[in-house]
Amino acid sequence: MKAQFNWIFILVAGAILLIFFVSFAFKYKALQEEKLNIEILVNLDRSLTNLQSSPFTTIDEIKLPVELEVSCNNLIVNDKKYVNNNFLFSPNKLKNKMLILYKQFSMPFKITEFYYLISPDKKFFLVYNPGNSLAEQYIDNLIKDLPEKFKANVVKATNAGNGKNIYFYNANVNATKIIVMQNKVNIITSLNTYEDVNEELIYAAVFSDNFDCNYNKLNKKANNIAKLYYEKAVLLQNSRCSYVAMANELNNFKLTQTKSTSIETINEGLSFQDCPTLY
Numbered sequence: 001m002k003a004q005f006n007w008i009f010i011l012v013a014g015a016i017l018l019i020f021f022v023s024f025a026f027k028y029k030a031l032q033e034e035k036l037n038i039e040i041l042v043n044l045d046r047s048l049t050n051l052q053s054s055p056f057t058t059i060d061e062i063k064l065p066v067e068l069e070v071s072c073n074n075l076i077v078n079d080k081k082y083v084n085n086n087f088l089f090s091p092n093k094l095k096n097k098m099l100i101l102y103k104q105f106s107m108p109f110k111i112t113e114f115y116y117l118i119s120p121d122k123k124f125f126l127v128y129n130p131g132n133s134l135a136e137q138y139i140d141n142l143i144k145d146l147p148e149k150f151k152a153n154v155v156k157a158t159n160a161g162n163g164k165n166i167y168f169y170n171a172n173v174n175a176t177k178i179i180v181m182q183n184k185v186n187i188i189t190s191l192n193t194y195e196d197v198n199e200e201l202i203y204a205a206v207f208s209d210n211f212d213c214n215y216n217k218l219n220k221k222a223n224n225i226a227k228l229y230y231e232k233a234v235l236l237q238n239s240r241c242s243y244v245a246m247a248n249e250l251n252n253f254k255l256t257q258t259k260s261t262s263i264e265t266i267n268e269g270l271s272f273q274d275c276p277t278l279y
Contacts, residue, residue, distance in 0.1 A: 040068065040077055044098075048086060051102035052113055059147045060100045067095045070117060072213030087218060089208035090117035091164070099149055105200050107255060108264040109229065109279040111222050114200055116207045118153055123163030124206055125155045127171075135168040135180045142202065154206070166206050176205050184257060187211075196256035219255050226253035229278055241275035 047060045069076035070090040074083060087105070094117060101116040118124075126142065128135040139156050146154060155161060167177045170188070177188040184196040187205045191212045194201070205211050230250035233243040246266045253259060271277050 040064065040066070041075065041082060044075075047100055048102075048113075048115060051100065051115070057147070058102045059149060060102075061149075062098045062100065064095055064098055067093055068098065069093050070210070072210040072217065086115060087112055087204075087214055088115050088117055089204040089211070089214060090115075091119070091122055091207070092209045094119050096121070099153075101147060101150055101203075103200055103203075105218075107198060107222065107257075108260040108267070109225065111225055112218065114204060116150075116203055118150070118207055120149075120153065123153055123155055123161060125157045125161035125163055125165045126168060126206070127157050127160055127165050128168040130158050132169060132180075134182070135178075138180045138185070139168060142199065142206075145199070164206075176211070178202060178205065196258050198257050198260070222255050223253060226250050233278055236276060236278070241270065241273065243270075243278070246270070246278055 043062055047062055051058045051060055066078060069092060070088055071084070071092070073085075074081050076082070097120055099118050099120060101118075103114045103116070105111050105114045126139045128139060130136075136156075143151055143154050143156060155163075165173075165175055167173065167175055168180060170177055170179060174190055179186045179188065185202065187194040187197055187201065189205070189212055192215075194205075194215060197205075201215075204214065208214060227250075230247055230253075233247040233250060237243045237247070246263070249259065249263050249266060267277050267279065
């Protein structure tokens with residue numbers, strides 16, 4: 001009887017120990033994954049912050065030990081979701097290595113920072129019709145303005161390739177289209193048309209799988225900043241310096257190249273009149 005009790009005690013104690021070690025192993029695994037997630041996010045945040053210190057176009061590189069998912073408002077690592085408040089223009093998934101290209105976004109005053117994220121093995125094909133010299137020249141300029149590491153991933157092509165295809169004509173395909181005209185450039189996605197955009201937004205449409213969401217977020221931020229400048233223009237108004245034209249432009253602000261040029265011209269005109277510029 002005593003021997004049976006001993007065996008029962010050993011089995012119960014063994015089961016308790018087994019449960020403890022299994023539980024510990026799962027918790028340790030979860031802890032290590034969380035630690036890895038945080039390391040990836042800290043490295044990314046550090047890179048984004050360091051890039052902001054430069055007023056110029058800058059590039060950085062990060063190794064990714066696990067796959068990173070990028071959406072408009074979130075970063076996902078190992079199925080864990082983290083809030084993203086930056087403007088990250090990227091494919092939905094990045095792995096192995098990530099290149100980050102930084103550009104300030106101004107239209108015409110500074111609005112925010114843009115970060116273009118790609119994996120070195122991801123190709124982007126800028127597809128055009130051979131007879132369209134305007135689109136071809138625009139593509140040449142886009143590629144020329146990229147850092148060398150990004151240039152290797154962007155391909156000028158007359159046919160679709162094995163990667164993300166961006167069409168520089170109104171192709172009958174479910175893909176991003178960029179229409180180059182003499183006086184403006186439009187972006188057409190499956191959800192919307194964005195008229196009269198600048199080069200930074202073109203890059204955003206090329207590299208991002210979440211352009212529409214990012215643009216909506218950007219448009220709200222741009223309009224909020226325009227309202228602040230409008231209020232500043234009203235406060236600066238006086239008998240010697242007129243800010244009426246500037247206030248009118250800002251009161252009807254749109255995220256377009258034409259509006260940007262108009263505001264920039266008025267701002268420069270204020271400096272010629274020895275009046276305080278708005279920005």
